[in-house]
Amino acid sequence: xxxxxxxxxxxxxxxxxxxxxxxxxxxxxxxxxxxxxxxxxxxxxxxxxxxxxxxxxxxxxxxxxxxxxxxxxxxxxxxxxxxxxxxxxxxxxxxxxxxxxxxxxxxxxxxxxxxxxxxxxxxxxxxxxxxxxx
Numbered sequence: 001x002x003x004x005x006x007x008x009x010x011x012x013x014x015x016x017x018x019x020x021x022x023x024x025x026x027x028x029x030x031x032x033x034x035x036x037x038x039x040x041x042x043x044x045x046x047x048x049x050x051x052x053x054x055x056x057x058x059x060x061x062x063x064x065x066x067x068x069x070x071x072x073x074x075x076x077x078x079x080x081x082x083x084x085x086x087x088x089x090x091x092x093x094x095x096x097x098x099x100x101x102x103x104x105x106x107x108x109x110x111x112x113x114x115x116x117x118x119x120x121x122x123x124x125x126x127x128x129x130x131x132x133x134x
Contacts, residue, residue: 005033012037018057020050020112022119027112029054058110067114068106068129069121074099077125084120102126 004013012035020029030045031054050058074081078099085095101107107117118128 007035007038007040009040010035010038014040016057018054018061020058020110022112022116025116025119027116029058031057055110062111064108065111065114066106066108067102067118069102069126070129071103073127074103080124081121081126084117084124088117088120 004015006012007014014033014035016031016033018029018031020027022028026047027049028045028047029050030043032041032043034041049055069081081102082092082095082099085098086092090098098107102121107114109117121128
């Protein structure tokens with residue numbers, strides 16, 4: 001998605017493009033910016049968490065999606081699903097809260113974030129619902 005913000009060199013509108021994808025079981029993101037007025041251009045990329053300002057731009061572009069799992073069918077793989085959350089850096093309490101959210105109203109994130117989580121949870125035996133569950 002292309003957005004604008006002031007150029008660091010001339011203060012004209014700089015066009016900014018943000019993207020996020022899943023590569024080799026990790027999030028990958030990039031941002032490109034270019035100023036038509038002075039020619040200033042910048043590229044930035046990274047893995048895992050995006051800087052908050054860039055994530056907000058991405059959300060403006062693609063929105064958020066919800067990933068859900070059926071509570072009844074998830075019960076037998078609960079321990080493995082909790083391990084997925086723990087491997088992602090969540091505490092035990094946070095993992096239990098995320099599992100409960102997943103099996104109730106769902107977990108919300110960017111399409112790439114939910115695809116990565118869905119891939120990991122599916123490998124752990126979860127049966128998921130939502131746009132990234134396929």
